[in-house]
Amino acid sequence: MNFCSECAQPISQLVPEGDNRQRYVCLSCDIVHYKNPSIVAGTLPTYQEQILLCKRAIEPRKGYWTLPAGFMENGETTEEGALRETLEEANARIKNPRLYTMITVPHISQVHIFFHGELADLDFSCGPESLEVQLFDEVDIPWQELAFPTTSKTLKHFFSDRQTILNENLSTQLPTHVFDISEKDRLKLG
Amino acid sequence: MNFCSECAQPISQLVPEGDNRQRYVCLSCDIVHYKNPSIVAGTLPTYQEQILLCKRAIEPRKGYWTLPAGFMENGETTEEGALRETLEEANARIKNPRLYTMITVPHISQVHIFFHGELADLDFSCGPESLEVQLFDEVDIPWQELAFPTTSKTLKHFFSDRQTILNENLSTQLPTHVFDISEKDRLKLG
Ligand SMILES: [Zn+2]
Ligand SMILES: [Zn+2]
Numbered sequence: 090m091n092f093c094s095e096c097a098q099p100i101s102q103l104v105p106e107g108d109n110r111q112r113y114v115c116l117s118c119d120i121v122h123y124k125n126p127s128i129v130a131g132t133l134p135t136y137q138e139q140i141l142l143c144k145r146a147i148e149p150r151k152g153y154w155t156l157p158a159g160f161m162e163n164g165e166t167t168e169e170g171a172l173r174e175t176l177e178e179a180n181a182r183i184k185n186p187r188l189y190t191m192i193t194v195p196h197i198s199q200v201h202i203f204f205h206g207e208l209a210d211l212d213f214s215c216g217p218e219s220l221e222v223q224l225f226d227e228v229d230i231p232w233q234e235l236a237f238p239t240t241s242k243t244l245k246h247f248f249s250d251r252q253t254i255l256n257e258n259l260s261t262q263l264p265t266h267v268f269d270i271s272e273k274d275r276l277k278l279g
Numbered sequence: 280m281n282f283c284s285e286c287a288q289p290i291s292q293l294v295p296e297g298d299n300r301q302r303y304v305c306l307s308c309d310i311v312h313y314k315n316p317s318i319v320a321g322t323l324p325t326y327q328e329q330i331l332l333c334k335r336a337i338e339p340r341k342g343y344w345t346l347p348a349g350f351m352e353n354g355e356t357t358e359e360g361a362l363r364e365t366l367e368e369a370n371a372r373i374k375n376p377r378l379y380t381m382i383t384v385p386h387i388s389q390v391h392i393f394f395h396g397e398l399a400d401l402d403f404s405c406g407p408e409s410l411e412v413q414l415f416d417e418v419d420i421p422w423q424e425l426a427f428p429t430t431s432k433t434l435k436h437f438f439s440d441r442q443t444i445l446n447e448n449l450s451t452q453l454p455t456h457v458f459d460i461s462e463k464d465r466l467k468l469g
Contacts (some may be wrong), residue, residue, distance in 0.1 A: 092287040094280045094312070107407065110352065122284070126351050127315050128390060161316050162300065166383035166459040167390060188381065188457045191392075193356035200318060200357060202381075217297065265455045267378045269356040 093118055126198040130170035131158020132183050133190075133243055136208045139224035140244065143178050145236055146220045153236035156203060156243060157181070159218075171204045179222045181213035187262065190243045193269040201239040205247070205263055238270050283308055316388040320360035321348020322373050323380075323433055326398040329414035330434065333368050335426055336410045343426035346393060346433060347371070349408075361394045369412045371403035377452065380433045383459040391429040395437070395453055428460050 090100050093115035100113045105121055113122040133156055134141035142154040157178040161170035168186055175181050183206035192201045215222050225231075227248050235241045246266050254261060280290050283305035290303045295311055303312040323346055324331035332344040347368040351360035358376055365371050373396035382391045405412050415421075417438050425431045436456050444451060 090284045092282060092284050094282050094284045094290070097282040097287040100284070123350065124353055125317050126353055128318065160313065161390075163314055163316055163388040164385050166385055167381065168383075168457065168459075169385075188455060191357065191378065191381070193358075195354050195356055195359075198353040200351075265378060267358065269358075 090122060090124075093120075094122065095120065124198075126193075126200055128161040128167065128170070129158050129199055129201045129239075130161045130167050130174060131156050131201070131203050132171050132175045132186060133203050133205045133247060134175060134179070134181055134183055134208050135205065135247075136211065136224055139226055140230070140247070141179060141181060141208065141213065141222065141224055142230075142240075143215075143219040144221040144223075145218065146215075147218050150236035152220070153234050154231050154240070155236040156240045158201065158203070158239075161202075167202050168204060171202065176216075178216045178219050179213045180216055181222070182209040183207070184209045188265050189263055190239070190246060190266045190268075192239045192242065192267075194239065195269060196272040201237075203239075203243050238274060242268070242270065280312060280314075283310075284312065285310065314388075316383075316390055318351040318357065318360070319348050319389055319391045319429075320351045320357050320364060321346050321391070321393050322361050322365045322376060323393050323395045323437060324365060324369070324371055324373055324398050325395065325437075326401065326414055329416055330420070330437070331369060331371060331398065331403065331412065331414055332420075332430075333405075333409040334411040334413075335408065336405075337408050340426035342410070343424050344421050344430070345426040346430045348391065348393070348429075351392075357392050358394060361392065366406075368406045368409050369403045370406055371412070372399040373397065374399045378455050379453055380429070380436060380456045380458075382429045382432065382457075384429065385459060386462040391427075393429070393433050428464060432458070432460065 090113045095118050098117040102111050143157050144154050145151050157175040159174040186204035186206040189205035190203045213222050250263050280303045285308050288307040292301050333347050334344050335341050347365040349364040376394035376396035379395035380393045403412050440453050
């Protein structure tokens with residue numbers, strides 16, 4: 090940020106009075122331009138034993154597989170954002186979405202929020218940002234070709250939770266997982 | 280937004296190619312300046328039967344009571360943001376925070392995320408943004424003097440969940456609630 094988006098004067102970087110962090114400040118307008126984390130909203134769509142993944146048609150990570158997700162828009166809820174992205178990327182509809190993972194990725198200042206839900210039907214197809222959209226059994230998940238660590242971590246939690254629920258014969262719902270992914274984790278995961 | 284924060288040229292409002300929403304675009308830099316929702320992170324601090332609230336020393340809603348919360352910063356996790364705000368506003372420390380409510384307020388494009396946790400000690404006090412910090416029994420909650428609907432809704436869920444857990448003699452944890460607050464709800468709540 091070099092210039093004030095309100096008045097076009099050069100921006101100063103300083104710690105405002107009563108604050109404890111350096112901010113982008115316009116001394117001409119006397120306003121602080123805050124930079125805050127962004128929300129990525131998406132879904133973990135399942136159909137019976139299978140998981141829906143999309144192969145990305147766009148950068149970053151073009152050609153890699155991801156859960157349908159994207160930046161939340163102003164004026165919508167987290168759930169609406171997640172369902173919209175699922176519709177845009179996979180032309181897919183989800184029944185009874187429930188919050189499943191909330192993952193902060195602090196080194197890029199993003200919070201990724203995934204809702205789990207069953208596909209309402211099998212009438213899915215590629216949106217403009219996808220090269221392929223496909224259902225996978227657990228054994229066929231392309232672990233080496235996943236686009237983002239928030240996708241792989243969400244899938245790992247899901248298979249683990251599903252096994253626990255099966256083993257213990259529980260009629261329970263999936264839990265919600267809140268965690269973060271550091272830059273080190275990201276590199277480990279490829 | 281009137282000017283590009285990178286080059287100071289006037290901003291155009293248009294729907295970029297491949298997009299479906301009007302954005303702030305700099306035709307000189309050929310970049311889109313996205314505006315996305317902000318995250319407010321906070322806590323619901325409890326001590327035995329009581330709840331910690333802060334009376335706001337600053338606008339908006341100066342003089343009204345709130346759960347400790349504030350804008351999440353770049354580079355921190357949602358939980359770190361919630362604990363930092365609790366420390367800044369109430370000089371209070373929380374044990375074992377767990378996600379309790381995630382509330383979208385779409386008409387102001389904010390997502391409020393509250394973690395429940397027990398106070399680690401009773402050594403709390405006013406931070407610079409608080410006029411008073413106090414523990415309340417349920418019967419003493421100043422419902423008519425709460426600053427924000429996300430505070431009142433989070434408190435209502437908590438008292439209801441606590442009653443359910445007591446009634447059913449459950450050794451269960453609090454659930455997580457995901458919902459949204461419309462402008463109409465906000466007006467109803469005062
Ligand atoms: Zn300015
Ligand atoms: Zn520009």
